Amino acid sequence: MGMNEQQTQERGRNMLAAIERILASDETIQATTRRVTRLAWSPQDAARRVVRHYATSTAGAGALAAVPALLPGVGTMAAIVGTVSVEMVFMMKTEVEMCLALLYLFGGDLEDPSQRQMAFLLAAVSTHDVATGRNLLVDLGESSWDALWSYTPRELSKLVAKVFGFVALAHAAERVGRGILLMMPVLSVGIGAGLNYAFTLKVGRAATGALLLRWHNQMA
Numbered sequence: 436m437g438m439n440e441q442q443t444q445e446r447g448r449n450m451l452a453a454i455e456r457i458l459a460s461d462e463t464i465q466a467t468t469r470r471v472t473r474l475a476w477s478p479q480d481a482a483r484r485v486v487r488h489y490a491t492s493t494a495g496a497g498a499l500a501a502v503p504a505l506l507p508g509v510g511t512m513a514a515i516v517g518t519v520s521v522e523m524v525f526m527m528k529t530e531v532e533m534c535l536a537l538l539y540l541f542g543g544d545l546e547d548p549s550q551r552q553m554a555f556l557l558a559a560v561s562t563h564d565v566a567t568g569r570n571l572l573v574d575l576g577e578s579s580w581d582a583l584w585s586y587t588p589r590e591l592s593k594l595v596a597k598v599f600g601f602v603a604l605a606h607a608a609e610r611v612g613r614g615i616l617l618m619m620p621v622l623s624v625g626i627g628a629g630l631n632y633a634f635t636l637k638v639g640r641a642a643t644g645a646l647l648l649r650w651h652n653q654m655a
Contacts, residue, residue: 440597447600451555454528461535461545468536478650479643481540486639489533493526494632527562527602530635534558534642541650552591553584559598561641565634566605571598580645581652 459467471488475481534554535545543550563571577583577594586594 443600443604444593444596445600446603447596447598450524450527450599450603451596453524454531457524457528459532464532464535464545465539468539472540478541479647482537482639482643482647485536485540486533486636486643489529489536490632490635490639492529493635523603526631526635527558527599530562530638531555531558533635533639534561537639537642537646541646542653543646548588549584549586549591552588552595555595556583556591556598557642557645558638559595559602561638561645563598563602563605564641565637566602571601580648584649 467488468485471484472481475484531554534557535551538550538554538557539545543554545551545554560571563569572579572583575597583591583594
């Protein structure tokens with residue numbers, strides 16, 4: 436393994452450790468999923484409700500991250516430099532919870548190690564693809580989503596660490612544009628909330644597509 440790959444996996448493991456420390460319990464995720472989908476009229480509608488719920492959570496994080504920008508000068512620079520990594524971890528934590536909720540919604544077992552790793556992988560790959568516009572699985576030479584469901588927990592664990600490393604880089608690059616927008620203090624809170632909401636909606640739709648495909652294949 437080359438130095439760059441080692442650094443990528445180490446970066447990914449660090450992000451994973453931070454996320455897992457604050458991740459909601461399976462019971463909380465399951466209860467949240469049941470609550471927000473109780474009026475859903477189809478699996479697709481239920482998935483949309485789950486995605487909107489978690490997008491609203493990341494919108495709140497975006498607004499809070501922009502609050503220091505309301506203080507001219509030092510406050511603006513603190514918003515650009517000091518809150519990005521914290522917001523990144525919170526967003527990824529929320530998007531992992533969203534993918535766990537979607538997995539549960541489509542009949543997955545959150546206690547199964549392989550399925551749980553797949554939810555983490557789904558969150559990371561979808562986040563990276565939305566942030567960069569590239570297909571990370573293709574870039575890494577990995578198989579289709581269907582093939583990944585047959586990977587062992589150990590294989591998935593290694594892949595998840597690598598992918599989360601790439602996600603950390605993609606998030607940092609995606610936030611450069613956010614930093615420029617935060618130079619406009621009065622608009623920054625709305626911008627932060629709006630960008631996070633739209634970003635998580637796109638991640639959720641990508642994850643839903645992959646899970647719907649698997650669900651339809653199982654039903655066939």
